[in-house]
Amino acid sequence: MLAIQNLHIEFGARVIFKDLSFTVHPKERIAFAGHNGAGKSTLMKCIAGILKPNGGKLSKPKHCDIGYLPQEGIHIHGITLWDEVESAFAEAKAMQKDIDEMSEKLHHLDPRSAPFSDLLNQIGELELKLHDADPGLIKPRMESVLTGLGFKRSDFTRDCGEFSGGWQMRIALAKLLLAQPDVLLLDEPTNHLDIDSQKWMESYLVNYPGAILIISHDLALLDMLTTRTMAFHHGRAEEYAGNYSFYVKESVLRKEIQLKLYKSQQREIKQTKDFINRFRATASKAKQVQSRIKQLEKIEVIELEEDDAVMSFKFPNPPASGQSVAVLEKACKSYGKINIFQDFDFEVTRGERLAIVGPNGAGKSTFCRLITGQEEPDSGTHTFGHKAAVSFFSQNHADELDPDITVLECAESAASRENAPLARNLLGCFLFRGDDVFKKIGVLSGGERSRVALVCMLLRPANFLILDEPTNHLDIQSQEVLQNALKDYPGSYMIVSHNRSFLDPIVTKTLEFRQGHAPRTFAGNITYYLEKIEEEKNAAKGVAAAAPAPNKTSTPGVNRKEQRRIEAEQRKKRNDVLPPLKRELEELEKNIAEYEAGQATLTTHMSDPETAGDSDKMQQASAAYQVLADKLEKAFSQWGEVSDKIEKLEAELSL
Template structure:
């Protein structure tokens, strides 16, 4: 029997139809990732399931006696401690405890104690404390008032309350938005062990791959279910798209052939009946969409000039605020081929270190040197607050590039998918993801040698995150990033640095090792044991070093491939223009044989150039592939 049944559901917001007779069934214990483009209606669907909004058609049926949990949109407030706030969120337990203290009916008292036993009420404080600890609150923080914490930390308390309820169906809408990578890894593990069902809206690919067993795709008002995690969903959708494109090409050919017949013979009486039959056949041909995404997402970073090593060095550096040291005794080095991710809980100094590298903080002690020609691009997670909402992206970029021509300003915005329409829109009208694209465009306008990325994926959807990964893979400068997205870290970083206990040390392992270390440390802390040291096998060290060396070796090969591809694109455009002129009947009506000969000669030369460019591109790609297999 299904836990949740959605039948022919229709939802409209402000006259716009988000779901159109969509259906979905959720069995007990099943965990489903809900994906779709921004604005498709994912959060609206969760609100309808929770009963916050009423359907415009169809039905949503939750099994009788089933409990539902979700993170409330409003953050908790008041002087209650964190642990008290989480415990109070279990309304049934709170009511039963109150009744156990006030009822005088022995029979009712027995029933109350039976129910308290059934919901495992006696272990509630320990379970609540464990959840809060996993989300980053130590024992002392759990006893502090909710009002002591910022909005982001309060959202963690709201998440802790939803998890503590241990419901039959859990609804999570971007649960990792306010979490660091440590809390995100803990949450992944918690959801995997959760016995109830869950519907999870998330742009965190690692979360979707590690926790769900099906993906529900909300597209054009309909819901389709695909078994497996997000990676399997992408594989199946890609395969479907290829088949769809091939079918679209076949149908387009059929349509063109039939339409040609109809146009030629529609007026001839002897062919009229057959023409009508062809028209009816045309109407019966299916309308097949050739793509699954509205617009493919692409990012491109400007190519930096080369700097001699070392790009940046620090010896026994200390840094902090207002005389208070946050990080001390930093002796580190950065070069142009470095790809480093900073790990560690929020508040440990990751953003402080990024500001030091960006030159926004001055060292309090030690020696800090860098190349005088070094250019730095800095993306900070709170920079969106500095944007002028009444201005356009063009206004912002023109101010940041005062000497650039308008075409160069627009080209830099276009690198990050801000086309003419978006570039001329008010910033206040842009989505969170579009604002993030603007900030990336601003950060990279000078072709920086070093990119500092502090939570760059916060407002990017899954496609945009993949596009950013591809762009960073092609980028030939250094990258230092802070991100709660484990998949993003794994795909971009070659080295991991752990920010902890007021300093920064290399973590000689991959994200899988870091996950294991965190979970083991949490277990040992629960057992009262000492934290174990950080380490890994020499094989992992060698593998990480090999990745960095491989990228450095492949840089000229990738550059050659890009140059050949650009040349090939230009040749194909030129050839298309020549072919269009040769296909123009007016050329032959004029009888201009000299022009016809010249165009045919030019076409022959372009064909030869295309063949040579294709050969160069294939050679470059083969060299890259050979380097990958070494």
């Protein structure tokens, strides 16, 4: 499908790749691995046609489409979300428009004329091409992808310019997934997704019909999705026939084998040199000495590559806090009509390791600002415990750095006197090495500024850390540095993140925020939390038809008589409203199946040479196919609306 041959890329004196060659086959899932700066994104831009290589070539079939999602930098405005995403189907829309225009022309032509027959054949060819695009499924597919990525139906008519940078990337991802290019290039696609949207995307990518090339620092995603890994290191690429975990194990094994070969060769070279030096002046051994010299010259010396320096960071012992670090009591918070918290009680205790999860906009960042005292609740109280010292890393901290100072000056100014000597080492841990520390903050990319802000936060003495998406701009090695430091950290911390492989080993409790529901705590890590959520969903499906347990619908503050009245009203509403909706849903599903079967029959009929040669039959079949396509689109739209109503009612009635 795609062939990269002898690719050569360089920036000034620095060679990124030299003679890089590999192929991509249909439906392959390939991970690009390697530290930041190894050339992964550069290679992806070359494949996408954005960057021109210095040498070599990329070959692909004529009709092979390549789609690319960059890490950041997409800004769309002046068009609604729906219209922007719908443009992914521009080709199908154009074909449908041509069919409509040609069909209109048919009415003004003599059915027995040659122009009529030619036009009818053109319509037939376009109908067959359009069938592969399933025009009747365009609207429901768009709704499915947009809601899966976290957009609400009320967002569909909003201008794209109203959405933040992270949501802009979701718009680009939605459009790309719907376009379904033959080769999908994804550069850190989960950076801007919450845990629900990430799970949806993972499921979507597993069933994606084309090939996928992906760069990600989310190990769980790579292990679940990919079956081949391209590892980039010192301008070279090595292939591994497995996912990321396979690559890690196999690379260690390859290094061990290489080391053994190197030692064996060095022994052989030493023995040969010793023989030459010993018998160089012996006439009877002259022929053998010359033979050994020639043998030595022909040896292709094995060179061991130096591993990247593995840096480590250990938090200085923070001042000891009291048992209670921070407390919210009866906290309420609203923004206009949007209620975030209502009578929310929460306590952070000494040594707590907490993950914070939930969809964007559910209240995670608001909670962080409240628990750190940066923002006051509308009512209720917030108090810090004895000797609590807070350090907070948020995404907007990167924008507050002084652009006129160097990276090193920024880190040293943020550090305490005791931690100042650690600044240079910690910057190295987070990819600022050598002369990089003397760059001005103003010339750094957004990701680089985020890493500087994280370093500054870690250098401040604190016994209570709050980290908001700390791994978004870290490569896997830097993630491991931070993860290992947090494992040994004696204070308390809370981390907002969707990165399961990063969180699972270092958190013991999960706090979930979800719109319309009170925050909930789960006594385990992210994997435990996801298992519990799945169990809840399965349990809800299993008892959906059964009456709820008495305590399920119990309402605080009412007597038993009033409680029975409330339950009776719920039963009446359930019996009056849900059954008709479910019958309507079943009828729609039946109609959809019939329409799809009818389209398949008509497609076969139009492909028949006898039909294609008969203009009247072809016109009738084409008109019938269009009628079914319109009915199918309407049925799918109704099906989505009815499904939403049922889901909403079941949630309200605690089914």
